Amino acid sequence: MFKSTINICSSNIHHITLVRNFGKHNKKFLYNDGIKVQNIIYYPRENCPQNIPQTTEPSKLFKVRRIKPLKGCPYWEKRILRDLGLYESNAIAVVKNIPENNARLWKIKHLIEILPIIFSYGEPIESDINYTFLKEDGECVVIKELQKRKLRDNRLEAAINLTKKKETMDGETLRKDSRLKWLNPW
Known part of the structure; x- marks a missing residue:
């Protein structure tokens, strides 16, 4: 840890020392403590193996829905949303799970919801x-x-059986019955 000091002196002010520390930030995890699973490095809490996801086959398609408004967004985010078909509010798009689309989705991840x-x-x-x-x-x-x-x-069989039944009511009888029930429901 290095220190740099500056001494400020004047006739009426006491001697003041300003200290600024230089050095590395204290990292919570060391870079070699992670567990690598399919090119992704996981840093589990307290080295618990249950925090590491199991290897599953990724989804081929994503359901993407816009959840935030476009007001105040930069033009490049609006352009990505327009290209995906998500320019209207609460619009839904089906997107392939390929690296090009994943890179675009990563840029607008704060505006959308992604479901496999x-x-x-x-x-x-x-x-x-x-x-x-x-x-x-x-x-x-x-x-x-x-x-x-x-x-x-x-x-088809249900429709044929319904037309052949003689107990069914015609339209006029249904209208009269509905009107009577409306006027006197009890």
Whole structure:
């Protein structure tokens, strides 16, 4: 630790010594104390092995949602958001997990929320596009082809059975019944 001192003297002021310390910052962790897992160095608390994440396969896609306003953001952050399709408020985009996109997401990480997309029922193929939806928690649900046909057949049979029943009410009877229930609900 080095010290530099400055002595200030004048006729009416007492002798003042200013001290400024030079030296290295005291680091909490030494650089060689970390545990390396897949090119990422972890510094666990009190050398606990349970703090180290298990090796899992990374997600292929991310669900990205903008959560902060654009007011006051620099133009380069606005440009990245516009390129990703997140310029409107609460917009959602699906982004590939590749290094180029990860670098862009890192620059705007304070403006967005990132969730990995999980394919619980298998990845969709080209014909499954109309029968695929994404949940709020990042789970992608795909309805497979066999289930689609079964659902279509069940719906068709239910519609045919409903039209053949004689106990069903027509539109005029439903309107009168609804009006009576509105006027006298008890």
